[in-house]
Amino acid sequence: MDFLIKNGTxxxxxxxxxxxxxxxxxxxxxxxxxxGHQYRQVIDAEGCIVTSGLIDYxxxxxxxxxxxxxxxxxxxxxxGITTVVDGGTAGTGMYEHIYRTIVANSQVRFLNLLxxxxxxxxxxxxxxxxxxxxxxxxxxxxxxxxxxxNLVGLKTRISHGIIEADKVExxxxxxxxxxxxxxxxxxxxxxxxxxxxxxxxxxxxxxDVICHIYQGKDHTCIGEDGKxxxxxxxxxxxxxxxxxxxxxxxxxxxxxxASIRQGFVPDxxxxxxxxxxxxxxxxxxxxxxxxxxxxxxxxxxxxxxxxTKKPAELIGMPELASMAEGTTxxxxxxxxxxxxxxxxxxAEHTFTGHQVFxxxxxxxxxxxxxxxxxxx
Numbered sequence: 001m002d003f004l005i006k007n008g009t010x011x012x013x014x015x016x017x018x019x020x021x022x023x024x025x026x027x028x029x030x031x032x033x034x035x036g037h038q039y040r041q042v043i044d045a046e047g048c049i050v051t052s053g054l055i056d057y058x059x060x061x062x063x064x065x066x067x068x069x070x071x072x073x074x075x076x077x078x079x080g081i082t083t084v085v086d087g088g089t090a091g092t093g094m095y096e097h098i099y100r101t102i103v104a105n106s107q108v109r110f111l112n113l114l115x116x117x118x119x120x121x122x123x124x125x126x127x128x129x130x131x132x133x134x135x136x137x138x139x140x141x142x143x144x145x146x147x148x149x150n151l152v153g154l155k156t157r158i159s160h161g162i163i164e165a166d167k168v169e170x171x172x173x174x175x176x177x178x179x180x181x182x183x184x185x186x187x188x189x190x191x192x193x194x195x196x197x198x199x200x201x202x203x204x205x206x207x208d209v210i211c212h213i214y215q216g217k218d219h220t221c222i223g224e225d226g227k228x229x230x231x232x233x234x235x236x237x238x239x240x241x242x243x244x245x246x247x248x249x250x251x252x253x254x255x256x257x258a259s260i261r262q263g264f265v266p267d268x269x270x271x272x273x274x275x276x277x278x279x280x281x282x283x284x285x286x287x288x289x290x291x292x293x294x295x296x297x298x299x300x301x302x303x304x305x306x307x308t309k310k311p312a313e314l315i316g317m318p319e320l321a322s323m324a325e326g327t328t329x330x331x332x333x334x335x336x337x338x339x340x341x342x343x344x345x346x347a348e349h350t351f352t353g354h355q356v357f358x359x360x361x362x363x364x365x366x367x368x369x370x371x372x373x374x375x376x
Contacts, residue, residue: 008045028366053082053330080332088155132174198231206239216252247272295353
């Protein structure tokens with residue numbers, strides 16, 4: 001089915017450029033509108049942003065395989081999301097089963113980080129074992145060769161209750177060593193971290209990612225002097241990347257706002273969505289999280305880039321953040337509404353925002369997969 005979207009503010013993350021205009025979706029691709037073409041539907045996007053489908057770089061979508069998992073398509077399309085990366089729910093012990101079942105039966109473009117611990121994240125009562133001696137290098141490297149189009153990073157979690165402080169460096173260095181052999185990046189969860197974040201960042205390579213960077217538990221990104229840790233700024237200069245990655249308990253409003261005021265903005269904004277806070281505070285959804293960063297003072301185009309352009313680069317699919325003719329028609333129509341919005345975090349900090357992104361329609365490969373009931 002072909003569609004014509006008229007009168008929208010078209011935003012192309014690849015060019016970081018917005019303009020008023022019309023676009024067509026023809027045979028699953030973005031196309032120039034053609035006079036006389038018989039479109040299945042003409043959509044008036046007046047007052048809306050028309051841009052690339054959102055990419056949520058960190059989700060937990062393994063419903064049925066993990067107690068924290070949610071259903072992929074149900075959560076994605078109503079949020080304007082067309083591509084996701086599961087944040088390491090699966091280790092080598094469960095990945096292939098998940099790949100052949102949950103991933104294969106999802107319409108959303110579904111990529112994965114592989115957890116360095118073979119057992120994966122099945123529940124919170126029995127956390128993964130990140131002893132470097134137990135990391136299965138042979139199988140991890142084999143999987144990255146076997147599934148190059150689906151595996152996009154090696155995930156580890158560094159938190160109290162998962163790994164002791166005196167074992168963190170060896171675990172991180174081993175993870176990086178294996179990732180180097182597998183030809184992939186490392187993504188590190190740092191909520192309630194047993195070691196200083198600037199020290200941890202020093203063990204990472206350019207292109208590796210620290211997620212939950214605005215967490216408010218032990219060893220935050222803000223030092224005792226109230227300033228962002230100098231070592232994190234140095235790590236950014238080296239090419240280490242930072243994901244806001246909200247989650248239920250992995251984000252602190254005050255830590256984030258202090259960081260943003262100092263110019264320490266995220267490279268990526270992802271949801272870490274899971275069953276504990278799906279569509280409810282303190283997580284809610286990716287569009288609600290993006291809206292929060294606009295209220296924190298970031299430009300709306302920069303915010304959208306954090307959920308389109310940068311994650312598209314990280315997964316090796318930069319075309320997914322392009323609105324150029326001939327590219328895949330993964331599209332979201334967003335209404336940018338003025339509305340008072342209340343936010344909270346697990347520490348009971350509160351914040352009042354004044355605008356919100358509301359998805360109106362989502363297209364995956366040119367097919368309409370979501371439309372808000374009162375739109376179009």
